[in-house]
Amino acid sequence: MNLRKCGLLMALSGTCLLAATPAEIETKINALISRMTIEEKLGQMSQSSFPKGLPDRARGEIRGGRWGSFFNGGTPQEKAEAQRIAIHESRLGIPIIYGQDVIHGFHTVFPIPLGQSASWDPELVRQAARIAAREASAVGIHWTFAPMMDIARDPRWGRIAESLGEDPYLAGVLAAAMVSGFQGEALDAPDSIAACGKHYVGYGAAEAGRDYNTTWIPETLLRDVYLRPFQMARKAGAATFMSAFNALNGVPASGNGFTLRHVLRDEWGFDGFVVSDYTAITEMIAHGHASDAQDAALKGIRAGVDMEMVSTNYYDNGKALIDARVLDPKLIDQAVRNILRVKFRLGLFDNRPQPASTPAEQPSREALEIARRLATESLVLLKDRNGVLPLAKSVGKVAVIGPLADSPTDQMGTWAMEANRSAVRTPLAAMRQKLGENRVVQAAGLKTSRDTGSTGFAAAVDAARAADVAVLFLGEESSLSGEASSRSMLDLPGAQEDLAREVAKVGKPVIAVILAGRPLTFHNLAEQVNAVLYAWHPGAMGGPAICDVLFGDAVPSGRLTATFPRTVGQAPIYYNHMSTGRPAAESGAEANNKFTSKYLDVSFTPEYPFGFGLSYTAFEYSNVRLSSPRIRIGEKLAVRADIANTGKYEADEVVQLYTRQLAASLTRPVRELRSFRRIHLHPGEKKEVLFELSTDDLAFYREGGELTIEPGAFHLWVAPDSASGQRAEFWVVR
Ligand code: BGC
Numbered sequence: 235m236n237l238r239k240c241g242l243l244m245a246l247s248g249t250c251l252l253a254a255t256p257a258e259i260e261t262k263i264n265a266l267i268s269r270m271t272i273e274e275k276l277g278q279m280s281q282s283s284f285p286k287g288l289p290d291r292a293r294g295e296i297r298g299g300r301w302g303s304f305f306n307g308g309t310p311q312e313k314a315e316a317q318r319i320a321i322h323e324s325r326l327g328i329p330i331i332y333g334q335d336v337i338h339g340f341h342t343v344f345p346i347p348l349g350q351s352a353s354w355d356p357e358l359v360r361q362a363a364r365i366a367a368r369e370a371s372a373v374g375i376h377w378t379f380a381p382m383m384d385i386a387r388d389p390r391w392g393r394i395a396e397s398l399g400e401d402p403y404l405a406g407v408l409a410a411a412m413v414s415g416f417q418g419e420a421l422d423a424p425d426s427i428a429a430c431g432k433h434y435v436g437y438g439a440a441e442a443g444r445d446y447n448t449t450w451i452p453e454t455l456l457r458d459v460y461l462r463p464f465q466m467a468r469k470a471g472a473a474t475f476m477s478a479f480n481a482l483n484g485v486p487a488s489g490n491g492f493t494l495r496h497v498l499r500d501e502w503g504f505d506g507f508v509v510s511d512y513t514a515i516t517e518m519i520a521h522g523h524a525s526d527a528q529d530a531a532l533k534g535i536r537a538g539v540d541m542e543m544v545s546t547n548y549y550d551n552g553k554a555l556i557d558a559r560v561l562d563p564k565l566i567d568q569a570v571r572n573i574l575r576v577k578f579r580l581g582l583f584d585n586r587p588q589p590a591s592t593p594a595e596q597p598s599r600e601a602l603e604i605a606r607r608l609a610t611e612s613l614v615l616l617k618d619r620n621g622v623l624p625l626a627k628s629v630g631k632v633a634v635i636g637p638l639a640d641s642p643t644d645q646m647g648t649w650a651m652e653a654n655r656s657a658v659r660t661p662l663a664a665m666r667q668k669l670g671e672n673r674v675v676q677a678a679g680l681k682t683s684r685d686t687g688s689t690g691f692a693a694a695v696d697a698a699r700a701a702d703v704a705v706l707f708l709g710e711e712s713s714l715s716g717e718a719s720s721r722s723m724l725d726l727p728g729a730q731e732d733l734a735r736e737v738a739k740v741g742k743p744v745i746a747v748i749l750a751g752r753p754l755t756f757h758n759l760a761e762q763v764n765a766v767l768y769a770w771h772p773g774a775m776g777g778p779a780i781c782d783v784l785f786g787d788a789v790p791s792g793r794l795t796a797t798f799p800r801t802v803g804q805a806p807i808y809y810n811h812m813s814t815g816r817p818a819a820e821s822g823a824e825a826n827n828k829f830t831s832k833y834l835d836v837s838f839t840p841e842y843p844f845g846f847g848l849s850y851t852a853f854e855y856s857n858v859r860l861s862s863p864r865i866r867i868g869e870k871l872a873v874r875a876d877i878a879n880t881g882k883y884e885a886d887e888v889v890q891l892y893t894r895q896l897a898a899s900l901t902r903p904v905r906e907l908r909s910f911r912r913i914h915l916h917p918g919e920k921k922e923v924l925f926e927l928s929t930d931d932l933a934f935y936r937e938g939g940e941l942t943i944e945p946g947a948f949h950l951w952v953a954p955d956s957a958s959g960q961r962a963e964f965w966v967v968r
Contacts (some may be wrong), residue, residue, distance in 0.1 A: 254578065826857065
């Protein structure tokens, strides 16, 4: 390290911001490892939730080097005290790394990740993660268990709420943006926290959408789809990864040497550490992969899980495994090395500043502004019959109805444990603020989204009668999505459809705003109401964001990142599927051919396709042109298209680029997203959008991990969604 420079920086900023070089870090790690006992090494490989109240027993354990990490809990003072003991009273002074689930915000709650992804705005997503990192680091957190980038093609799976959508490229771009937001410019900056790519890997492919269920994913699909966002997060510098709960092709993801060693370490060159998911090492016994705790420890360590979360198989059995010469002690050193490397990178050994004793819990004005913008951009307009939206501000009275109009907890979504509740602005509060108290008539109609009673209906109907327009806030309460919250039905729970029907009968215009953690099925509701706005769980500023869109202060610009099925029976459903040998057709002679791939009782197409979302204005796509009809492997193709705003509102459009390879040695998806741009257009304005497509973007995996680009004919679309667009053709040649 350049001491003179560091001295100058210290004088300027009070801290030395110059990180040690990688070689210096390795030297320090080696020196430490050579002095560590086996117990101290296994301690580093152990993580527990923060010992509540920091009792004497825990203090003694920290002094003895029993724990490398704590997560989720502890006041800033307790964390500082535990750290003091680790650094000053343990034999080797190795600091603790504090983790926490900072998933979609910390004190300031942003939309759930699925909602964030609907913004198609990586820069805004990055800024939200940056704010979360600042707020979390201020209370002594060093590491978040995010971003989650599991690809889910089945909305029954409750954790689709935490995902970044079904497309591997978009999920990868957004995961990389989150990594950059969390980790900032330097991992050892006091307001940076280490990211953790999770859940590695395949977790989202749970059979039948049931959480923790088995997954079977052929290697080609694993690499093309499920691993891809992880690889992009790795390239973005994610400091850690979390091994998942699921069994993948017969081997639990937390004991899977193929994904953890072969792919993550050998192919991708990852040198941070891997933490298991919560008790996932022990769960290898229930999976039927490990015979007992000792075997579970052996399999986890051999596979390359460096740190064990919550369960204690490593600590309890590691020494015996080494003494019995079953486990190579070098594997322990490797794991410890990976963990220490991240601790060094975070600056934990260099007196990373302790948190302030009374950190601000109130979100800053900037944080709330980002939360509002991100919520606004995440809102997807699915229906707007006769342009009923936006509502005129001169509209007389508005009836605010439904169980989710004024439920701060529910609008925050699945991960909000440190939320500042006083900052949450519900739709009801925002509506009152926009229109004034006396122009808002309110009746919940139902107590919760699951309420099956109808006693509140009469008041709701009265409210609609007394108003000029009714806005229904329906959907799913937050506990119905997220971990262990799979559903076998995707309809609106409880008596919400009945409530909507009664309100619609009044004859006033009805707008449905749906707050939910997953794509729901609500075909009948959509038929009855004039407009549908999908709001996900929009976070703290959901209320103002929704009202801005309803009244035209913002124009809806969110686009779906998960396919919406017509019925649950269509799941799994996703836009980038294969063609089949008998593809069904929507129109033309083939539409009547029974022997094509479809259903007898419902269309084969989704209710709303991936990429879809309406606007208050209209966009016209034209003039798609390519720099050349043929490109050689290794060359680039410039794709240009004109997008015009032909409507009356200044608005954002998300322009999407898809391709399809028509024939290859392995069948290719009917469409794959290759790029996208969020552009802003004034009424009457036309812009040329330019995409640069390289043949690398067209690569896919063959069996055995061989990445290939095969020559052949391609279709390409510049499109407003995955089911339409302007098509062009090109060839890739050798
Ligand atoms: C979840 C993880 C989470 C961990 C720690 C597990 O149950 O699957 O996503 O990071 O708990 O809270």
